[in-house]
Amino acid sequence: MxxxxxxxxxxxxxxxxxxxxxxxxxxxxxxxxxxxxxxxxxxxxxxxxxxxxxxxxxxxxxxxxxxxxxxxxxxxxxxxxxxxxxxxxxxxxxxxxxxxxxxxxxxxxxxQQAEVLARVQIHVNLRNLNLALAEKNLRLEQEITERAIAEAALQQLTQDLEQRVLERTQKLADALCTLEKAQVQMVQSEKLATLGQLVAGIAHEINNPVNFIHANLYYVSRYTQNLLELLKLYQNQLPNATPEIQAKAEDIDLQYLLEDLPKILSSMEIGTKRICEIIKSLRSFSRHDEAEVKVVDVHEGIESTLMILKRHLEAKPGQPKIQVFKEYGNLPKVECYPGKMNQVFMNVLSNAIDALTEAMDNYPSYVPSPMIRITTEVRESDRIVIKIADNGLGIPENIQKRIFDPFFTTKPAGKGTGLGMSISHQIITELHYGSLQCISQPGKGAEFIVEIPICDCEQCDFVRSAKKGAIATAMCK
Ligand SMILES: Nc1ncnc2c1ncn2[C@@H]1O[C@H](COP(=O)(O)OP(=O)(O)OP(=O)(O)O)[C@@H](O)[C@H]1O
Ligand SMILES: [Mg+2]
Missing domain, CATH: 3.40.50.2300 (Response regulator)
Structure with a gap:
């Protein structure tokens, strides 16, 4: 002052x-x-x-x-x-x-001199005090402004930091998600690879001897036929056989043998033919490790998968068999990863069988005639649609949202890994640029709809737009 x-x-x-x-x-x-x-x-x-x-x-x-x-x-x-x-x-x-x-x-x-001085003195003092106060106020204001600036800077810094932490957390979450997906895929692929190897191994081992038998059966039946004709000739030319021959003919029940032998041979032929078909299916299924896109008949993949699952469809004591109805459309061959597509059919069909078995175990009267309906068709000439529906208990709405989540399962521990649907979804959407949808009304079964483009080439409009996330209808020339 x-x-x-x-x-x-x-x-x-x-x-x-x-x-x-x-x-x-x-x-x-x-x-x-x-x-x-x-x-x-x-x-x-x-x-x-x-x-x-x-x-x-x-x-x-x-x-x-x-x-x-x-x-x-x-x-x-x-x-x-x-x-x-x-x-x-x-x-x-x-x-x-x-x-x-x-x-x-x-x-x-x-x-009055004293009064003048006193008043002047008071007001000068007041003035000085006011000035000092104003100065202090100014300094205070400056300090407040500086503090506000510092606080704003700090807030900005905190915001930046928070943003960075958020971004990092997001990146980590993304990385974790990718890792989880990769793990999930590895586990399923390994599972399927092992099954595929086993199937391929068995098919390979059985293939040669069965082919050998099947091919030779033709000669066996021809030779047998010749021998039988020769025998008949003998019987006609030499009707009075010696007692020893007659005894032997009776002993081996020649009449029955002559009737039965051709039947046995033809059922053997049917049997080996069936084995050959099974092997073909097994081989088709075990194409899982084919890493390239192939032009294939999707029906073959479905059939081979059904073949593998055949045992699970059969009737069990006190339970009817699961009937499979096929409404196959006139599908063209499709460019896809056949092994991966089989993996999808395997997952969807296994789930349908599980759902029907569960319903039969727990609510037998509810599903008197368990069935799976497989429908295929061409849609808008550039895509095929495969629908697999069952008449099990269906999927509650709150669960429907989660079935494509990795590791989501409603099955007891040790029974389901919860990977099937998430892998299948990935295979269909990311590998084939298609879609996998689930429609279900609780109590009325579930339907899975697979839709993939017929052509997988880069020039194909459908695939190109699907890669960009849109659905197009143009067709590949
Ligand atoms: N057809 C269906 N009917 C009823 N529920 C189904 C059907 N398909 C899938 N689900 C439900 O979706 C869940 C997830 O299926 P997902 O195939 O991914 O796993 P999971 O079958 O439980 O195990 P796994 O990995 O062995 O296949 C199932 O646990 C089941 O609750
Ligand atoms: Mg499953």
């Missing part, structure tokens, strides 16, 4: 005597003093050397004290300088007017 000695008091009065008396008294009291003899000169002076207090006479030539005060209060640079009016003792109206114009006080003429 400034000391009283350094405070500058401006006395504005047109009466030299007043100026003199007041100047002397104030100078003696330690103030610095400036004087002005008119309102105009005072305003000019204040602008280049602002005082700490103004003693302002009212009655002056030119602009009077009130006007001077008014102008000073209008100017932002001078409005805070305290003004003390000097007025005659009786002038109450002037005192009120002066105060209402913004003056802080008034002193009455003739001057």
């Amino acid at each position: 400034q000391t009283p000695e350094t405070n500058l008091i401006l006395i504005v009065d047109d009466t030299p005597t007043n100026l003199e008396v007041l100047s002397e008294a104030l100078t003696d009291a330690g103030f610095e003093v400036a004087v002005a003899t008119s309102g105009e000169s005072a305003i000019e002076q204040i602008e280049y050397d602002p005082p700490d207090l103004i003693l302002l006479d009212i009655m002056m030539p030119g602009i009077d004290g009130f006007e001077t005060c008014y102008r000073l209060k209008q100017n932002p640079q001078t409005k805070d300088i305290p003004v003390i009016f000097m007025t005659a003792l009786s002038d109450t109206v002037d005192k009120v007017k002066g105060l209402s114009l913004g003056a802080v006080d008034y002193i009455t003429k003739p001057f």
Whole structure:
């Protein structure tokens, strides 16, 4: 705070005597003093050397004290300088007017020196205090502003950090998801690879001997036929056989043998033919490791999968067999990964069998005739649709949303891994640019709808748009 000695008091009065008396008294009291003899000169002076207090006479030539005060209060640079009016003792109206114009006080003429000094001193002190306060306020405001800036910066930093943490977390979650998917795929692929290898191994081992038998059966039946004809010739040419021959013929029941032998041979032929078909199916199923896209008959894949699952479709004690109805459309050959497609058929059909078996175990009267219906058709000439429906218990709505989630299963521990549907979904959507949908009304069974493009080439509009996430209907030329 400034000391009283350094405070500058401006006395504005047109009466030299007043100026003199007041100047002397104030100078003696330690103030610095400036004087002005008119309102105009005072305003000019204040602008280049602002005082700490103004003693302002009212009655002056030119602009009077009130006007001077008014102008000073209008100017932002001078409005805070305290003004003390000097007025005659009786002038109450002037005192009120002066105060209402913004003056802080008034002193009455003739001057009482002690009173003037006391009032000046008080207002100078007040002024100094105000200035100090204003300065402090300013500093405080600055500090507040600086703090606000710092806080804003900190907030921004925190936000940036939070954003980065969020982004990293998202990246980690994505990585984890990818890893999980890869793991899931590995587990299923391995499962299927093992099954495929086993199937392929068995098929290979059985194939040669069965082919050998099947091929030779033709000769066996031809030779047998020849022998039988020869025997008949003997019987005709030599009707009186020796007793020894007759005994042997009776012993081996020649008549029955002659009738039965061709039947046995033909059923053997049917049997080996069936084995050959089974081997063909097994081989078709075990194409799982074919990594390339092939042009294949999808029906063959479905058939071979049904063949593998045949045992599970058969009737069991107290339970009827699961009937399979096929409504195969006239499908063209399709470009796909045959092994992977078989994997999908395997998963969907196994689930249908599981659902029907569960229903038969727990609610036998509910499914008196368990069945699976397989429908295939061409859609809009560029895609094929395979629908596999069962009449099991269906899938509750809250579960439907989750069946394609990896590891989601409703089956008891050790029975289901919960991978089948998520893998199948991936195979159909990501590998074949198709779609796999599940429609189910609880209590009314479930239907899985596979839709894939017929052609998988880069030029095909359907595949191209599917790769971009859209469904197109254009066809590959
Ligand atoms: N046809 C269906 N009827 C009723 N529920 C089904 C059917 N298909 C799938 N689900 C439900 O979807 C779940 C997930 O099927 P998903 O094939 O992924 O796994 P899972 O069959 O349980 O196990 P696994 O990995 O051995 O196949 C099943 O547990 C079952 O609840
Ligand atoms: Mg399953």
